[in-house]
Amino acid sequence: MEAASQKRLQNQVAIVTGASSGIGQGIAIRLGQHGASVVVNYHSDEEGAQATKEQIEAAGGKALVVKADVAQEQEVEAMFKAAKEAFGTIDILVNNAGIQKDAALVDMTMEEWQKVIGTNLTGPFLCARAAAREFIAQGIRKDISRAAGKIIFVSSVHDIIPWAGHVNYATSKGGVAMMMKTLAQELAPQQIRVNSISPGAIKTDINREEWESKEGEQKMLSQIPYGRIGEPDDIARVAAWLVSDEADYITGATLYVDGGMTLYPS
Ligand code: NAD
DSSP states (O other): OOOOSSOTTTTOEEEETTTTSHHHHHHHHHHHHTTOEEEEEESSOHHHHHHHHHHHHHTTOOEEEEEOOTTOHHHHHHHHHHHHHHHSOOOEEEEOOOOOOOBOGGGOOHHHHHHHHIIIIIHHHHHHHHHHHHHHHHOOOTTTOSSSEEEEEEOOGGGTSOOTTBHHHHHHHHHHHHHHHHHHHHHGGGTEEEEEEEEOSBOSGGGHHHHHSHHHHHHHHTTOTTSSOBOHHHHHHHHHHHTSGGGTTOOSOEEEESTTGGGSOO
């Protein structure tokens, strides 16, 4: 991974959910390289979270590993408290944690439905609420940022492209798209910016089975005009820019970072 060319996020504190692997890990490392102190949230993969922390520290940044299930209110509250205690403020939330539990509608269990909605939709709500409370109480720290706080949702191209066989996932991301827009409108008067990054196909654990097989890889590539499957850092670079003051006038936007995937009809 190339070094960040400038430290855009010096003295800011970021919470990144699901930062033990994949896109969340990439974002946490990039934010750390840009000078942010990063709360590396994980759910089950402590080793992955420690690896993220080590990479942030190797780049000269600070990191705190915090275990929390984003779907559990008490755990989210405890994570924000730990972040505050360790770093004093919170300036950035990246709602990244997400899961898939695929099944045809007729076979989908309540467990598969509720687990995905809990992690992908309720989790971002709980974290956004905790972050907004903090940002509003804190106000703008003029020496470090023009905004009082920044929230990014890691959504999906499936917040607009339907996805047969994945009704729980596609519904959760459609909900995230509306949550983002509603919160952007609600929080703008308090100078809090809220945006989404919607990835296309990115090589991570969530879709490893697909991209590791030749056939699966070809199928993915056939949906990507730009001709390559994305890497976590393709998303991370955009996230580091979107939470910086360079993007200060952007709120309520969805950036499709997808190699052109959304250009094809579904
Ligand atoms: P991933 O499986 O590597 O990462 C998901 C992370 O979320 C893991 O670290 C996991 O431990 C964590 N997590 C799961 N449940 C959690 C919970 N209850 N509380 C806290 N953390 C939890 O996969 P990824 O591709 O990096 O996924 C990150 C986000 O990107 C997800 O929201 C996913 O929907 C989205 N996304 C991924 C792709 C892709 O192609 N990889 C495409 C579109 C959107």
